[in-house]
Amino acid sequence: KPGGLLVVSARNPKDFNPAQMVMRPAGMAESTIRPGHLISFWDEARLRKTFSDDFDNLEFIEGSEIESVKNPVPSYFTILVARKKLTP
Numbered sequence: 561k562p563g564g565l566l567v568v569s570a571r572n573p574k575d576f577n578p579a580q581m582v583m584r585p586a587g588m589a590e591s592t593i594r595p596g597h598l599i600s601f602w603d604e605a606r607l608r609k610t611f612s613d614d615f616d617n618l619e620f621i622e623g624s625e626i627e628s629v630k631n632p633v634p635s636y637f638t639i640l641v642a643r644k645k646l647t648p
Contacts (some may be wrong), residue, residue, distance in 0.1 A: 564644040566615055570602035572622060574636040607640045613643035 573587070581589040581599065587606060591597040604620050612618065619641045627635040 562646045564645050566611070566640070566642045566644065568607070568611075568640045569637050570607065571599060571641070572636040572638045573601040573603050573636075574622075575599075576601065577633070602638060604638060606640065611640065611642055614645060616645050619644045 576583065576589055581591055581595055583589050584598070587601045587603075589599045589601065591599065607620070608618060621639040621641070622636070623639065624634040624636045626632050
């Protein structure tokens with residue numbers, strides 16, 4: 561709906577770990593621990609390019625959290641908060 565709020569959380573490129581991943585094209589990486597598992601990284605530029613045609617008032621928040629109990633390393637993310645444009 562026009563005026564509606566969008567919130568998206570995505571893995572940030574800072575999360576790329578060369579000890580556990582191999583970089584692939586288009587902002588993707590493949591896990592060396594789980595072959596075939598692809599990870600899509602989204603930075604502010606990619607989020608803006610993808611969502612700015614339909615949303616405005618884009619705001620970005622970067623953060624981190626522990627990836628998992630078995631792999632207690634920081635996992636970096638970017639949160640996008642935006643509003644659906646009132647007019648197309």
